[in-house]
Amino acid sequence: MAAGAPRVFVSHLSGVAVFDPNGDQVGRVRDLVAMLRVGQRPPRLLGLVVELSTRRRIFLPMTRVTGIESGQVITTGVLNVRRFEQRPTERLVFGELLDRRVTLTETGEEVSVLDLSVQHLPARRDWEIDRVFVRKGRTGSAFRRAKGETLTVEWSAVTGFSLEEQGQGAESLLATFEQLRPADLANVLHHLSPKRRAEVAAALDDDRLADVLEELPEDDQIEILGKLKEERAADVLEAMDPDDAADLLSELPEDDKERLLNLMQPSEAADVRRLMSYEEHTAGGLMTTEPIILRPDATVADALARVRSADLSPALAAQVYVCRPPDDTPTGKYLGTVHFQRLLRDPPYTLVSAIIDDDLQPLDPNATLQLIAGFFATYDMVAAPVVDETGSLLGAVTVDDVLDHMLPEDWRETEFHLDESDEADEDNEEVAAHDS
Incomplete structure (x- = not known):
């Protein structure tokens, strides 16, 4: 950022895209790393935690940041892809400083931290957290934001950032990440401390x-x-x-x-x-008991109305299952499946019983994971019905559940595969910046 540029509030950096000098996106900002200093000196901003497309989190030193503007971060293009590991002297701005209860030095009043601003020091390459945006009064809850006067003060005007809190809120952190998909928010929670993770979970x-x-x-x-x-x-x-x-x-x-x-x-x-x-790795153990079930006299219009539900996963919305009453699992006699593409091709008044696909054999609840995977691969399916020996629909297995059980047990905790040549390309200056 050029000398004299305005300060940046950290809430505006959450999820911001990070680009190299050629305009190629390398990742997104997931947190900022700061180092608290003795006395009332503003903390030094060491760098950014950047999540790559592989979901690996790396450390990007501020010395490698050439610009923060128009909702994007520009870097020198030299990245160290070693996984970020927080050091004892470092603080995560989103994860540990937002929502903290601190004290106004002048009045002794307790306030909540809503945001922080960072500024590039004109004479040096350093960045500092210079101001704190706070709210007076008590903290809010998961369902109601607290009311009270808000004000922006200098860092030296508050105390309490170095103290361990027993009840740090999560209101501002949740607001920062409210647009994340569940899988991405889960990734955020996984990297928080157990204490902070419990606080955020309690607020959701x-x-x-x-x-x-x-x-x-x-x-x-x-x-x-x-x-x-x-x-x-x-x-x-x-x-x-x-x-x-x-x-x-x-x-x-x-x-x-x-x-x-x-x-x-x-x-x-x-x-x-x-x-x-059911055994864990069988169709009965993998299935969901809540697929879309319709009676034979339902129409294409009825089916499309059910498919439109925002609560359904794409795999479950890909097809509906036609059964005789009762239409809660386990149902009456299973008649067949109607695929979403067929629903789009037929008039809305068409009965689903007239367009069912009854050629494919449903899965037995005791079918093994290998058999299920072979069925999905052979017939290009994203979901399949599970039917018992009486002909009743028990549920449906979706492709995401199959993948979940075929991947290594720790797949959620590891990054996607990176080329070993990328791992070997380490930049000593960046490591030194992180270690300082």
């Missing part, structure tokens, strides 16, 4: 937390669920897809599992118990 609503839990590694799921009150944990499990809830509960001790199941709504718990009765 049940549906959002359920979506995020489904994308987290197993250890993180168990940790977060264990820190929730039991009634809320049961509510979150109800909001999860039944197959994901069953997978999570199966990892808990028997007493905890039964206690949570008994707190869930009986109908929700029944679906989860049914899924847990």
